[in-house]
Amino acid sequence: MSSTNDQTHHSLIAGAPVAGTDGTTRAVDPARNAASGPEFSLLDNGQVAEATRAAADAFAGFRTVTPEARAAFLETAAERIEQSGAEIIANAMRETGLPEARLQGELARTANQLRLFAKVARAGDHHGVRIEPALPDRKPLPRPDLRQRTLPLGPVAVFGASNFPLAFSVAGGDTASALAAGCPVVVKAHNAHPATSLLVGQALSAAVADHGLPAGVFSLVYGRGNAIGQALVSDPRIKAVGFTGSRRGGTALMATAAARPEPIPVFAEMSSVNPVFVLPSAIAGGRDALADGFVTSLNGSAGQLCTAPGLLFVPEGSDGDDLVSRVTEKLSAAAGTTMLTPDICSARVDGEKTLASVDGVGELGRGGDGDGSNAPAPAVYTTDVETFAKSPELSDEVFGAVCLVVRYASAGQLPSVAAELEGQLTATVWIGAGSDTDTGSGADHQSARDLLEALELRAGRVLFNGWPTGVDVGDAMVHGGPYPATSDGRSTSVGAAAIERFLRPVVYQNVPEALLPAPVRGHNPWNLTRRVDGATVVAGEEENA
Template sequence: MSTQLLGTSIIGFTRSTGTESSGQAVNPASGQKLDPVYVAPTLDEVDQAIALAGQAFPEYSTLPAAKRAEFLRKIADEIDAVVDDIAERGPLETGLPEPRMRGETARTTGQLRLFASLIEEGSWVDARIEFAQPDRQPLPKPDLRSMLRPLGPVAVFCASNFPLAFSVAGGDTAAALAAGCPVLVKAHSSHPGVAEIVGNCVLRAAQATGMPEGVFSLLYGSGREVGMALVKDPVVQAVGFTGSRSGGLALMEAAANRPQPIPVYAEMSSVNPVVLLPGAVEERGEALAEGLFGSLTLGAGQFCTNPGLIFLPDGCGDAFLAKLRELVETAPSAVMLNHGICQAFKEATADFADTPGVTTVAHAFTKQVEERAVPVVFTVNVRRFLEDAELHGEMFGPGTLIVRGSLEEIEATIPELEGQLTATVHGTDDELASSASLISALERRAGRLIINGFPTGVEVCHSMVHGGPFPATSDGRSTSVGTMAINRFCRPVSWQGFPQGLLPEELRDGNPLGISRMEDGKRV
């Protein structure tokens, strides 16, 4: 590997000099500890990183969009240049295969470039102009102009299950930097080496494109100390988080209890219900089983969109269940991301298996290995499911629960579910045409609806919504994937009666940037 790992935090344009160990990466397949030992920054260095971000904000937030776009593209170029290092280090830290690491790297650089194009095009600022009407009766109308402006420095917490796309230079970071917000990244302990490789890329890009020091810092160390210090500091104005429900709730509580509360955009928990309608099950039962099995086991079930809840109507599904059982029972075990995640999955599946009324449909016969998981499928009737809220919870791994009942019972159950990232319906054309009320119920519970597809696989594009009602996310009005994510790190500002020279270019007469705007209520 060509990249030398130093094991220290990035504080603006310098490196931390702290000496307290924050641990080493551990190969989840072998248990081997990986060099180097990572060192936590001192609390003074955390304060320094935050102060630098605050000092960088006035300059960075007012840079032309083209300059910020240059920075984002340079980050992407730097990451592309070290993809071989990522592909080498990533599997050692995560157990994820090399092709996954390369694919996730491409997704990460692709979304950086997508945000660069977005801010260059310019319409995302939602510029609105109401021209003055001094002769209006009974009162004159003032000149009013508005657009979105960046919030301020943002704290981003890296995810365990996506060491690139939801980590150092992932979606939260790309959206915040695109909006004009400096970013303070809290590295995840499961993949510190990959974090450092990518952090170095962001650092080099910032220096090469003339960004102010403090536009980016990368911090190792304890979430309780370093992470909470970020959330509680008055300089920080928003938080991006992907992880456990307990972690997200802790950050939300800390942010809400500040003298000045700030938004936390946390993606936390989703079982992604799939409703199978009888006609589809009878028509293509084996194909549905194959598709759901592939979706369930993708990434060892460690995607936030794996299907953890399947509704199957009574009186159908023999071929579907037989094929699913065959696939599960012959499935190999898979390395999970770390010991904690693997242990939590095994405990969750043991709890499901011991729950009265729950039956194990299929369990892989592969020998259990310490850090590896095997697929498991349970079933329960809809009435028992409604009685026990614990059955609504997430098994983060390759486990799913099939709920049986009549179509009427299944539809009546949807409003009782928690908020979800996705909801899927499989049906024939005729079934779907008569399922408006079912689809409407699912729309109220999820951020993305899927017809005759599978929830894993999140396209990075302008129209993607990767969010949903609580607890899928802390704020169902937002998305953590796609260009709409930029809106989380902005606020609307209005300028009244301003002379042209004091207005942002986006709002000046003549539209010097040539962006789409609303003028006197009409889009031009």
């Protein structure tokens, strides 16, 4: 991308710029509340079909490449993003107000995610192979030869998130996992960070070309937010949707997808207040560190993390009072930082006002406003558990550094409170040392057990003695959870298992060996771990099946 502002930039469809005919947009530098950077032309809804057609055309060629070819492509994408790292980070700072260190970490995570999915593609467990060889002598009926594997769903539409301009955006987890599955991807750029998006999109497109893949494997489209989003999700060539954003945005896409002549799955990560339950044993000591950790988790990235703690349950009594006053004290020394966009900032300010207006809710403390525009002070409110239980609106997400401290009389109250919560991405329990031993003893052991049984039904991730912000990207992570944390809790958008969202099974019955696809052939040419007659046969250890 040119670094001058003179040129108008365009959507990148199958590797080539395509000028939009629906006007232009520019980013807003949220720290200055002023338009910033070059213009980007916007596609009208009809032009979106150029990208989906290219994706559909690319599908046949892309889905059939070898695991090695797909993995090498993802690794090149990671390298090319790293090569453009300095320019990407400079633009992202200007467009999002996020600090350099955070964006450097996010860029590294983005590259690591692409490399994780390269590893996933190469290992090939996602092919999900299940083989039952023919049993011609079985009674009462012979068994045919049956070989199951997964196939990619087809072109996927991905909506970049405002709050992770790299790791949940153009080449983020949705894109990486869809590509690893063999699905071409059309990304709708988030209009809050258009230049960042283009630089990453150019890196991805270059990787497509480097490996001689069909150009339509990747496109990046700019358009007016809701309209182009609906057009993309309505397009019959699109077979699945990845989205990270607001509950309103996600549910609108879910409705559109469900109303199509051919309904398609929407994987939307939307809304979570990430309750944290501090058990009495956790604050017999160590309250200062706990207060520190909480304020850091709450106020990091201006509270604009999907997993930021929005509810903190603290026991009544002197230890609880002491914890709360330490939180208040540390908060007063903290300052707001620039939020991503003026709209997100004003929604957060309004959300705080609504929270403050509820009967029985009082302000506990707040920090200072940050420098520049759109940097409201972090704030903490408080109420009692009875008020909380009867006021469902107190569980609504306020996206930003706003938390409600709920004081409770007895840990026995917590499981039923937890059971009534909406679906969450995370739920956290703090318990004191002495309760976390193999003996199962300790003051809060039974409370923690009961709470865990309630929380595992309400969240995708349950953690102990830590803070929910910071999501490890690996084989075992779940970033998901029951509605409305996500549209459908049966999947994760972070970690290796995210690839499973974009696959479906097919079985081959008595298909001649010469016609079988590689994953299910008898001599296992891709060296996959497979199930044979219901038992797992690890790669390299099998007999021919």
